[in-house]
Amino acid sequence: MNMVKPIQVNETETLGFANLYRTGRQAPVWEQALVTIWFFVTYLPLDGVTPIRYLLVLYFLGITAMYYRDIVPVVLKSWPLFLLPIFGFLSFMWSDYPSDAIRAGVLMLLTPLTIVVIGARLNTRQALRCLMFAGMITTIFAIPTISTFSQGGPYGMGAKNLFAIQMLFAMLLCLTTALNQKEFLWVRLLALPFVPVCFVFQYLAHSATSLVFAVVGIVGLLGVRYFWISLGQIRHLRTSLLMATVGIALTIAIVFLSMPENTMMNDFLGLLGKDGTFSGRSAIWRQAELLSHEYPIAGVGLEGFWQYDVGAAQTINENDFKPFGTKLTFHNSFWEVRVHLGYVGYAMFLLILGWCLYRTVLTWFRAPTMDSSALLITAVIIFTSTFTESYLWGTFNTLVNLFYFGAITTLGAGERKFEGRVPITVRETT
Template identity: 25%
Template sequence: MLAGPRLSINLATLLTFGAFAALVLNAMLGPLAALTFLACAGLLMISNVPLSVDSVRRYWFVLLLPVYCIFTALWSLYPSNSIRYGVQLGFTLVFAIVMTGRLSTTTLMRLMFAVYGIGVLASIGLGRTGTGGAWLGVFGSKNAFAAHIAVFMLIAVAIAADRHSPALLRLSGVAGTIVSGPLLVLAQSTGAILMVAPCLAIILLTLLITRLTGMQKLLLVALVSIALAAIALGVFVAGDALMAEILEGSGKDATLTGRTDLWATGLSYIAERPLQGLGYRSFWVIGFAPAEELWAMFDVPSGAGFNFHNTYISNAVEIGLVGLGLQVALIYGGAALMAAYAFARPNAPNALLLSLQALMILRSFIEVEVFFEFSIRSIMGVATLLYAIQGLLALRHQRPVPVRHHPGGLLSHVGLSSRPRPYPHPHL
């Protein structure tokens, strides 16, 4: 008797989808979001315990950050906060490690397109306008909505450009790209618009590499390097003046809505305790006088989750330059390694991961997206690093083993075999 057609469901993909949906749609789900993430992430970890343990063993160094955050409880102003949130950050990063061992980059790209697409559709159908006329969608602020749309636009472009995706999915990517432009304008976020442009260029340039010869690739890398050096030099020499002109031209506050005052305050606390900081998650605490003063100064309700709007300043205040160094290694190490891997294997998923890491770096100077518990950006920042490491190791293992001529005219292989070595993550 012939068996009928069966529906095959990948459990790891389903659980990752649930975890991502809970984090991305946090504004819609409320308190249920954290519980859903914990359930889906926990089930993913225990669904294949040997593989989860092996992944954590391989990439244990990622967990140095949450371990250090917990360690800051020894001098933290609020040690219970440092321990509690440090453990939650550790759980979040363990999920990121386990996820990269279970999902391919292609699956992750398509999964993110679906999750972020739900947020876009919900914002179009149920969204609202804020007090300043900016469109908020289903999110709590225009900045959160703009950040969501910026990420969705990058995903949609990558999907549309992916030659290996089904035609219907690629058409959906084209539609998503078209819709994202007006929505980003409605969010009235000059920063998001300025930052998404170079990230789109990263995707297009990465995919362009597939059509170039070896010499043309080297020329492109040289030109891009020169352009980046010129931009960096321009920002270093006249960055303040350029930013002032951009903000004035777009009708924005020259102090970035008071961010410069926040930065000055944060730098003063870093100067007091530069190496160890005040303790992980021990500044923005209800009852802590300096935090209460800043909440009152910026007319923000006490305990509303305010921050210094700069990743480096905000995190250095709490975990000092030592902890910040660990974070910088994860962020910029992921960007550098993914750039190398995308150059060697230029495809849509790698281009997307590189562009998302670049967006994180650009936003890090005016926002705080990493590293804290139940954060989609923290997960993706670590995932980009690990996918790049896995990919580069796979390329290294696939190199043909050189042969050596012996005096007797016989050929002898150097090593055990000239065939590519197997890699524990064959989906890459």
């Protein structure tokens, strides 16, 4: 509540009005359970759950129709998320595989719609709790495959990075819940043991990059919980400290970059077990660059490249020792967009990135809670991963869910709404 126009009644009492706000509509338990199931079937793509995915998509469409007065305004406010999917759907007109392009375009459209529905129906804490439960269930499902974590575990051969980053987000959400004093005690106690378990599983995946993200995430959450939130009691101290930190970081970066024969980047990659080619990704990026020059404006269309009869795609498979017809990725979300949807789609993708990061950071500045801090940290991790992975180009996956939800959480059920003014009396005590 924000007090306005106080009136001094006597030496110890002040009469005034306060602005009353309501935050966070509560969704029923059954709805949270359905959202948890949805997050789980998109967290871990098990065999035989496709019918469940279709049924849940129908559920989201039904909820949209039933509560259109609540959901449609959030959709309109989230318009940047839908431009790229719409353009991608229209690419069936120039894609060499129109039926595949239509299917991929529909999935691209449904991906932000499901997140908007969840954001319109569940508040921030409830949605993150559901996603955390999905990560917990995935962790339990992964136990029988513990001997194959370094190959991908439950996600299959060659998917160790995906498994590691999924365990990373499960760990960060569990840590956020364990540190959140506003969460139910039984939920905090349930989440606590999963923090070290998920970290160990991530370590066993032998993904050095995700381990760096894990350290940064843990330090960030602990710093917010025990340091940053406390600084809010001193006016303008947070802003001053943040500006000073950014200034120091930029100064250090300028000094290091201006040093002759700087090998720090190669040294850092060496510590992570990488090299200047990023495990061979640079060769694939060169192929993507050449292809993007051939179709610069609108690209080849959705599903227009990774096909069995596309020579360039099969050449990449052969050079990467992959079976003929394998559908790879460019391991870079930017090149995925450039190749498939050209500069037009690229501009729309940059709009999505900028809009999501801006709204997530703005939400955190306005209310630096544990929930908003978790969304900010995960958004930074996801954005960083776009340079070496194609997760944000995908549909119905955990990274897209988190990245989009961080931007729209305060547009729906988590929105801070003005209810009116109420009279209050403030009494001073010695």
